[in-house]
Amino acid sequence: MRRVSFLMAFLITGYILGIWNFLILPKYYITFGLKGFLISLVPSIVAIFIIYSEAESTKRTRYLIHELLFKVARIPALTFVLLMFLMIILGITTYYASYGLTLMLGLSGSYTPVVAVATILLVMLLLVMAKGHTLEFISVVSILFVLFAIAAVFLVREQALTTVTSEQALHYMHEAVSSITSFSQPLSLKGILYLLISTFVSFGLGAGVYYVIGSFTPEDLNLKKVLAGVFILQIILSFAAAFTVAYSIGVAHEAVQRAFHSPNISAEETIQLSILFGDLKAYTTNSTQSPIHSINVFYAIPQVLHGNVHGDVTLIVLLMLSLYLAGLTTIIVLMEMGNQMLSEVVQIGRTQSLGFVSLFGMVVSGAMAIKDIRVMFLVVPFAVGALVAAAEAYPLLSSELAYSKAGVWVSVIILLGTGLLTLYYAFTSPSAAVKVGALLGLVLFVPLTMNGMLLKSRR
Numbered sequence: 001m002r003r004v005s006f007l008m009a010f011l012i013t014g015y016i017l018g019i020w021n022f023l024i025l026p027k028y029y030i031t032f033g034l035k036g037f038l039i040s041l042v043p044s045i046v047a048i049f050i051i052y053s054e055a056e057s058t059k060r061t062r063y064l065i066h067e068l069l070f071k072v073a074r075i076p077a078l079t080f081v082l083l084m085f086l087m088i089i090l091g092i093t094t095y096y097a098s099y100g101l102t103l104m105l106g107l108s109g110s111y112t113p114v115v116a117v118a119t120i121l122l123v124m125l126l127l128v129m130a131k132g133h134t135l136e137f138i139s140v141v142s143i144l145f146v147l148f149a150i151a152a153v154f155l156v157r158e159q160a161l162t163t164v165t166s167e168q169a170l171h172y173m174h175e176a177v178s179s180i181t182s183f184s185q186p187l188s189l190k191g192i193l194y195l196l197i198s199t200f201v202s203f204g205l206g207a208g209v210y211y212v213i214g215s216f217t218p219e220d221l222n223l224k225k226v227l228a229g230v231f232i233l234q235i236i237l238s239f240a241a242a243f244t245v246a247y248s249i250g251v252a253h254e255a256v257q258r259a260f261h262s263p264n265i266s267a268e269e270t271i272q273l274s275i276l277f278g279d280l281k282a283y284t285t286n287s288t289q290s291p292i293h294s295i296n297v298f299y300a301i302p303q304v305l306h307g308n309v310h311g312d313v314t315l316i317v318l319l320m321l322s323l324y325l326a327g328l329t330t331i332i333v334l335m336e337m338g339n340q341m342l343s344e345v346v347q348i349g350r351t352q353s354l355g356f357v358s359l360f361g362m363v364v365s366g367a368m369a370i371k372d373i374r375v376m377f378l379v380v381p382f383a384v385g386a387l388v389a390a391a392e393a394y395p396l397l398s399s400e401l402a403y404s405k406a407g408v409w410v411s412v413i414i415l416l417g418t419g420l421l422t423l424y425y426a427f428t429s430p431s432a433a434v435k436v437g438a439l440l441g442l443v444l445f446v447p448l449t450m451n452g453m454l455l456k457s458r459r
Contacts, residue, residue, distance in 0.1 A: 005218045005221040008226075009221070009229070010138055010143075013229070013230050014141065014329030014332070014333060015204055015329065017230065018326050018329070019096050019323060019327045019330070020198065020202035021202060022323050023096065025238040026238055026298075027284075027291075028194070030245065030283075031284065031286070032185050032195070033181065033185035035183060037235075039195060039196075042196075042414075043200050043414070046200075046411045046414055050408075050411055051205070051227060052223055052224065053401075053407075054210040054393070055217060056214060056223065056403060057214060058212070058214035059215070059219075061400070061401070064212075064215050065079060065211040065212050065340075065341055068211065068401075070455070072395065073395030074455065075394070075448070078395070080345070081391060081447055082341070083338060083341050085207055085444055086208060086209070086334055086338050086341070087357065087361060087364065088364060089204075090331065090357070090360070091362075091365040091368065093331055093334065094116045094331055095113075095116050095364075095374070096295070096327065097323060097324050097326070097327020097330075099299060100319075100320040100327070101115055101320060101321075103299060103303075104302070104321060110369070117362050117366060119328070119331065120331070121358070123331050124335065124354060142329055144325055145325035148319075148321055148322040149240050149326075152315060152322060153243050155311065155318065156315055156319075157243065157247050160250050163251060163254060168253060168257070169250045169251075172249050173247060173253075176245070179246075179284070180239070180243065180246060188287050190288045190425075191287030193421055194288075194290070194291055194422075197385060197386055200389055200415070201382065201385050202234070204330070205385070205389035205393075206385055206391075206392050209334070211392075212337045212340050244301065245283065245298065248305065251309060253277055255273050255304060256277050258308075279296075279297050279300055280297060291382055292375060295378070298323070334361075335354065335358065338353075339353045339354040340353075373433075375431065375433040379436075379440075380440055383422055385419070387415070387419035387423065389415050390416045397409070423442075
């Protein structure tokens, strides 16, 4: 049981430490500095409290998630909301993790859907065949990607300090690096809102995962210690990614200057490097830029490093493999938890439910090859993720489950406020794809209108 408890700790760690620690959170650690870090502690504490409460509710009662929502909370329809949100997050995570692997292999971005489908098939095979060894696999992968991510930032720093020599490039790099540990960075209300929702999304709320994990968590597993460890690791990884971006901006500007003065570099390559530098600069200075637009900036780093620093191949492999492994552990947990939820609700076998979850993940990740569809799906967690998380936390207000009713109410109110504001910004966006994505997010709540019918049919 001690061994199982140890592996369960890695399961939770592997799920929470995902792609968002590389793609989104570093932006606000740079643009807001230490002020942004302190602000991020508020949604982080709310998320940790909800995670602990949800896992403890099923750990203590030993109900399965759908059973708990029906017998205690009396809202079985919520299971369908959480399950649909889980499948969308599965598709998004698979796409962006696979995109990193595609860049690492030197392939065109058009191969990303192929890599995504292969990744889901690999995980499905692992879950069908490995069974009792899945936790060991997640543990090994979790350890590897944390080590790779931390090693990468030190190597990028070393190469940037060696390579960057021009005064202007050094200025940009120094500004970005020093802003991470600065208290003088300006704040913006819109940027703070994006920071709040990005932090909530990074903890994986809204997919029902923690209820499912709690239903088979060993009694002697101390969830408080596990979550405290995950919280510290998430901060370390986000800071590591922030420093990686900050040092890369110096390399990018140096590469642009070299391209302008080199007759061997074409005008197209020079323009491309200029665009990459502009994207990195906006990422490190514009806090009001939507996460939807800034999410691809981390993927510019391999193109910036390639051919511009010594050991560029090693650095690219470490960075992109870290991102892929971070996504892989999340994908494994999402597929297994989705499988358990679906098999419980629909009363079908494990292989059938796992096949359905895998198929949905393939469809979403494959469809994201089309830009407008990619934006549409990506908008869902950022537009309604906080609202889904609030709905997920609502059952905790039941007297049988209440760990701290006042704490749950405060958490739900914060989630609702954040969710409504992000939904407003989504619907007022000039982009049609963003509006459609927000509308798709609202469609997830449709099953709640049929809750009464589900209660009657269950009886």
